[in-house]
Every structure is written in C-alpha cells, then in structure tokens.
Amino acid sequence: MTTLLIAEHDNKALNEATLRAASAAAQLGDGFDVLVAGEGAGDVAAEAAKIAGAGKVLHADNAAFANQLAEPVADLIVSLADGYDAIVAPATSNWKNALPRVAALLDVMQISDITEVVSGDTFVRPIYAGNAFQKVQTSDAKKVITVRTTAFEAAATDGSASVEAVDNAPDNAISSFKSEQLAGGDRVDLASAKVVVSGGRAFGSKEKFNELLEPLADKLGAALGASRAAVDAGYAPNDWQVGQTGKVVAPKLYIAIGISGAIQHLAGMKDSTTIVAINTDEDAPIFSVADYGLVGDLFELVPELTSALD
Amino acid sequence: MKILVPVKRVVDYNVKIRVKADGTGVDLANVKMSMNPFDEIAVEEALKLKEAGKAEEVIVVSIGPEKAQETLRTGLAMGADRGILIKTDETVEPLDVAKLLKAVVDEEQPKLVILGKQAIDDDANQTGQMLGALLGWGQGTFAYDVELSDDGVDVTREVDGGLQTVSLSLPAIITTDLRLNEPRYASLPNIMKAKKKPLDTKEPGDYGVEIKNRLTVLETTEPPKRAAGIKVGSVAELVDKLKNEAGAI
Numbered sequence: 005m006t007t008l009l010i011a012e013h014d015n016k017a018l019n020e021a022t023l024r025a026a027s028a029a030a031q032l033g034d035g036f037d038v039l040v041a042g043e044g045a046g047d048v049a050a051e052a053a054k055i056a057g058a059g060k061v062l063h064a065d066n067a068a069f070a071n072q073l074a075e076p077v078a079d080l081i082v083s084l085a086d087g088y089d090a091i092v093a094p095a096t097s098n099w100k101n102a103l104p105r106v107a108a109l110l111d112v113m114q115i116s117d118i119t120e121v122v123s124g125d126t127f128v129r130p131i132y133a134g135n136a137f138q139k140v141q142t143s144d145a146k147k148v149i150t151v152r153t154t155a156f157e158a159a160a161t162d163g164s165a166s167v168e169a170v171d172n173a174p175d176n177a178i179s180s181f182k183s184e185q186l187a188g189g190d191r192v193d194l195a196s197a198k199v200v201v202s203g204g205r206a207f208g209s210k211e212k213f214n215e216l217l218e219p220l221a222d223k224l225g226a227a228l229g230a231s232r233a234a235v236d237a238g239y240a241p242n243d244w245q246v247g248q249t250g251k252v253v254a255p256k257l258y259i260a261i262g263i264s265g266a267i268q269h270l271a272g273m274k275d276s277t278t279i280v281a282i283n284t285d286e287d288a289p290i291f292s293v294a295d296y297g298l299v300g301d302l303f304e305l306v307p308e309l310t311s312a313l314d
Numbered sequence: 315m316k317i318l319v320p321v322k323r324v325v326d327y328n329v330k331i332r333v334k335a336d337g338t339g340v341d342l343a344n345v346k347m348s349m350n351p352f353d354e355i356a357v358e359e360a361l362k363l364k365e366a367g368k369a370e371e372v373i374v375v376s377i378g379p380e381k382a383q384e385t386l387r388t389g390l391a392m393g394a395d396r397g398i399l400i401k402t403d404e405t406v407e408p409l410d411v412a413k414l415l416k417a418v419v420d421e422e423q424p425k426l427v428i429l430g431k432q433a434i435d436d437d438a439n440q441t442g443q444m445l446g447a448l449l450g451w452g453q454g455t456f457a458y459d460v461e462l463s464d465d466g467v468d469v470t471r472e473v474d475g476g477l478q479t480v481s482l483s484l485p486a487i488i489t490t491d492l493r494l495n496e497p498r499y500a501s502l503p504n505i506m507k508a509k510k511k512p513l514d515t516k517e518p519g520d521y522g523v524e525i526k527n528r529l530t531v532l533e534t535t536e537p538p539k540r541a542a543g544i545k546v547g548s549v550a551e552l553v554d555k556l557k558n559e560a561g562a563i
C-alpha cells in the first residue's frame with residue numbers, strides 16, 4: 005500500500021516533524037510519496053527528496069498554499085488521494101487543523117496522534133491525556149492518520165527521490181490569511197529540542213520568568229517551555245505551553261521549575277528521558293515522574309544551578 | 315443570527331482515570347462527569363457575542379446518553395437559550411458526530427458553530443474541522459481571539475510558532491483554545507431558570523444519520539510507569555548526577 009506523507013515546513017525549510025512522520029509512513033508498507041504544498045518552497049521540496057524511502061516528492065507551488073490554510077490544502081490533498089491507500093501527517097498545529105477536513109471529505113474516520121503502527125490497519129494512540137493507550141483497528145479502506153512525532157525516530161536523509169510539480173489549483177473563497185505573529189528568535193524549537201527548561205506559576209511575573217530561565221536555558225542550549233498557568237498569567241507565550249492541550253515534548257532532559265505536575269502537564273513531558281523537578285513542596289506530583297527532585301526555593305536554586313553549569 | 319454550540323459530556327478534568335484490568339476500556343463507573351472545558355469556553359464566547367448584540371440565539375447541542383442532559387442544562391444555566399439532546403448510548407466517532415451536527419445545522423441555519431478544539435477524553439481534535447468540511451464552510455480552529463463583523467469573522471489562532479489570524483466568510487466554524495476567554499460560573503438563580511428552558515430530545519434516526527463506527531478498540535492499556543526517582547540534597551549533587559549518572563548534560 006502506498007502512502008502520501010504530508011510535509012510540515014515554513015516554505016523555507018523542512019520541519020523535523022516530517023522526518024519523524026516519515027518513519028511512521030515507512031512502517032505502513034509499500035513506500036511513500038511526500039507532498040510539499042507551499043509557495044516558493046522549492047528548497048523544501050529538494051530537502052524532502054532526501055528523505056530515505058521517499059518514492060517521489062509532489063510539489064504544489066501556489067500562493068493559496070503559502071500559509072497552509074486548511075480549506076485549500078485539504079482540497080489539494082483530496083484531489084491527490086485516489087492514488088494512495090493512506091495519508092499521513094505529523095500532528096503539528098497545521099495538520100491537526102487540516103487533516104480532519106481531508107478525512108471528512110473522504111468519508112474516513114481519522115486516527116489522531118498515533119504512537120505506534122501495529123499493522124497496516126491497527127494503531128496505538130493515547131487517550132485521556134496519555135493516561136491510557138488504545139489499540140484501534142480501522143475498517144476504512146483509506147487511512148487518514150496524524151502522528152505523534154515524539155514517538156518516532158527521524159528518518160534518515162540520504163535518499164534521492166525525484167520532484168514532480170502538481171498544479172491542482174484550489175478555488176478558495178471561504179478563508180484567507182490576514183496576519184501572523186511568530187515568535188521566531190534564536191531559541192531552539194520546543195518540539196524538537198534536546199533539552200527543555202519549563203517554568204510554572206511560581207515565577208510570579210514575566211520579568212522573573214525571563215530573568216531566571218533565559219540564562220539557564222542559554223547555558224544548556226535549551227528550549228523554553230511553560231505550564232498552562234504560566235502562559236495564562238502572561239509569563240510565557242501560548243506556543244510554549246507543554247501538555248495535553250499544548251505541545252508534547254520528549255527531550256533528553258526536561259527541567260520543570262515551580263510546576264506542580266498536574267496530569268495535563270505530565271501528559272506533555274513524561275516521556276522525556278531524564279526529568280528534573282525543582283519545587284518547594286516535597287509532595288508536589290511532579291516529583292512522582294522526576295528522576296531527580298530538588299526541594300527548595302527556585303529563586304535561590306535556579307541562579308545557583310545556572311552558575312554551577314559553567 | 316443563531317450560534318450553535320456542541321457540548322460534550324466528559325470525565326471531569328480533575329479525575330485521574332483508571333484503565334480496567336482486563337484491557338477493555340477505561341473505568342467510568344461513578345466518576346465525576348462535566349462539560350468538556352473547551353466547550354465551556356465555546357458557550358462563553360457565544361454568550362459574549364449575544365450580549366454584544368451580534369447574535370440573537372445560542373443553542374447548545376449534545377450527542378450522548380440521557381445524562382448528557384446535565385451538560386446541556388449547564389450550558390443553559392450559563393445563559394444559552396435552548397438545548398438539543400441527540401440521544402444515543404452508542405459510541406459515536408467524530409465523523410458521525412460531525413454528520414449529526416451537519417443535520418442540526420441544516421435545520422437550524424446558524425451563522426456560526428463554535429466547538430471545543432478537543433474533547434479531553436478521546437483527545438481526537440477532529441469534530442469541528444470535519445463539520446467544516448461537510449458543510450463547505452471555512453474554519454478558525456484553536457481560537458485565541460474572535461472578531462465578528464457583518465460579513466465575516468476574523469479568528470486569531472494559536473499555532474505552533476505563535477499566532478495566526480485568518481478571515482473567514484460567514485457562515486463559519488470556530489474551535490476554541492484555552493485563552494479565548496474565561497467561562498462564567500452559572501449562578502444559582504440561573505441554574506433554577508435553566509430547568510425551565512426548552513430542551514428537545516431527538517435520536518440519530520430523526521436526522522437520517524446511521525451511526526456506523528469505523529474504529530474497533532482492540533485493547534486499552536496503561537502507559538508504562540516511570541521508575542521512581544530520587545531527591546537530591548543540593549544543586550551540586552544534581553549537577554553531578556546529571557553529568558555522571560544520567561549523562562544528560
């Protein structure tokens with residue numbers, strides 16, 4: 005069975021999430037093609053052609069795809085779907101947004117956020133904030149799947165697939181892109197970082213959050229994350245939220261500081277290799293998942309830790 | 315204009331669920347159930363639009379067992395005008411939920427449908443987008459801010475890298491994210507009043523939708539538990555362990 009893998013990118017570079025979803029696509033069976041839908045994303049298509057195992061790259065270059073709006077990209081994918089038995093995308097915000105639209109148009113029940121491919125029609129996925137895992141089998145002939153990228157290794161990039169242009173032009177009168185505010189900056193991407201330093205409500209202000217965590221993250225080459233409480237209070241931007249309803253991360257090292265460890269937060273980080281927690285409350289639930297717990301005041305311990313890392 | 319808000323009855327977010335020992339599912343006997351938190355945010359947004367004079371009627375709809383009435387009453391107590399229960403004891407997958415909601419939309423002709431971005435039990439994050447596809451409407455998912463005008467709606471969305479604003483023509487679909495608003499609590503008088511608000515009970519058959527599940531759950535298991543860790547006494551000990559024991563730095 006052939007799979008169509010949908011690439012995550014920003015028109016400039018291929019996002020690593022694509023490589024991880026590629027590993028899931030490869031496990032489905034008879035190879036996969038990659039779809040790069042964007043505007044002026046030729047470099048991305050060239051990068052996608054290097055994904056090990058890719059049959060070919062379909063490159064749809066159109067202003068309508070520039071911002072990956074769900075309505076036109078879903079129509080594009082549906083127009084290509086006849087040739088494929090499965091459609092797979094990483095569970096990034098773009099594809100969480102667009103793929104269910106594809107599924108409904110194809111009259112298929114999507115399988116969200118899979119963590120394991122058991123066979124061509126059977127998958128494992130988390131429910132209840134990762135407190136249970138379901139093994140589900142689908143009876144749909146065509147499969148539409150999003151992939152939890154932390155559960156799969158990145159595919160190698162030593163391939164050399166051909167790139168083919170697709171010029172299916174969508175007709176979209178119902179939605180348009182208006183603006184965006186992207187954080188950007190030099191900091192490593194939270195979803196793919198090797199080390200994540202996260203702060204919670206205990207910081208008390210945006211100033212303290214930045215003043216204490218930035219130097220620590222800089223020393224560790226880490227991405228910054230936050231609990232929902234810290235985001236709601238305005239200490240950190242929305243896209244830093246780690247958890248059931250934010251980002252799911254699984255870095256080599258996760259440091260949770262002033263975070264109590266609510267199940268919704270644990271859902272987003274408990275698959276990290278090593279977890280460190282710093283909290284004044286020795287009974288805080290975060291310590292139940294921490295490999296190393298340090299009980300004490302973050303306002304003293306964080307600067308101390310930062311200078312100890314010299 | 316009318317606004318339709320689908321609300322789902324789910325296990326309360328404070329409950330730590332348990333997987334049944336025989337692997338057949340999650341033990342839902344006697345656990346506290348509540349309205350899906352994202353749906354409370356959806357009801358709140360609809361009510362704010364009504365209070366701003368931009369909508370006339372807010373209708374809440376739920377698909378589920380008889381008890382889902384309680385969830386609808388919660389929505390009515392918050393301020394929604396009437397409720398529709400589509401009663402079924404079967405499992406309903408998002409695609410069929412979307413088909414049922416489409417039938418309700420065809421009948422009620424709302425200009426906006428505001429849903430939660432995900433239900434916190436199945437975490438599927440699909441229903442709103444599927445409904446958008448079935449209706450051929452635009453979608454503003456993971457909404458952080460909603461600006462409604464006469465001929466369209468601008469939705470600012472929480473995306474991986476920050477925020478994105480899209481303009482949609484009406485009618486449209488919105489799904490809520492956490493920071494869109496803070497849902498109100500229902501006051502006691504409003505809870506009493508809600509008991510008298512109209513609540514229709516229907517069945518999937520009334521809408522000509524046949525529930526046909528595509529997914530079979532073969533097994534439900536608990537995630538592997540992390541081995542218990544240790545408490546360290548000082549920053550120096552922590553750094554030493556991270557370097558020499560875990561190899562993490």
Ligand SMILES: Cc1cc2nc3c(=O)[nH]c(=O)nc-3n(C[C@H](O)[C@H](O)[C@H](O)COP(=O)(O)OP(=O)(O)OC[C@H]3O[C@@H](n4cnc5c(N)ncnc54)[C@H](O)[C@@H]3O)c2cc1C
Nearest residue numbers: 204205206231232233247248249250262263264269284302
């Ligand atoms: C629908 C829904 C979805 C949600 N999704 C998410 C999600 O995706 N991610 C998420 O994180 N949360 C989520 N939550 C929220 C979650 O339930 C918790 O409320 C939140 O994680 C708490 O954040 P916190 O740990 O920073 O704050 P708190 O729970 O208030 O914890 C603060 C901690 O800091 C400690 N502390 C205080 N002072 C100090 C000090 N000086 N030094 C060291 N430690 C100190 C305290 O002991 C405490 O443990 C969600 C909730 C709902 C209802």
Ligand SMILES: Cc1cc2nc3c(=O)[nH]c(=O)nc-3n(C[C@H](O)[C@H](O)[C@H](O)COP(=O)(O)OP(=O)(O)OC[C@H]3O[C@@H](n4cnc5c(N)ncnc54)[C@H](O)[C@@H]3O)c2cc1C
Nearest residue numbers: 320321377378403406429430432433436437438439440441
């Ligand atoms: C009696 C009963 C038994 C069930 N048993 C199981 C089971 O054993 N296993 C299982 O996986 N699931 C079970 N379900 C849940 C059912 O499968 C889900 O309703 C469906 O899968 C939707 O997925 P989701 O909630 O994750 O959708 P999402 O796409 O995450 O939901 C997003 C939004 O869609 C709306 N929405 C979703 N569902 C409804 C609804 N029913 N009514 C109104 N609005 C809704 C809400 O606004 C919600 O915020 C059962 C449901 C019922 C009623």
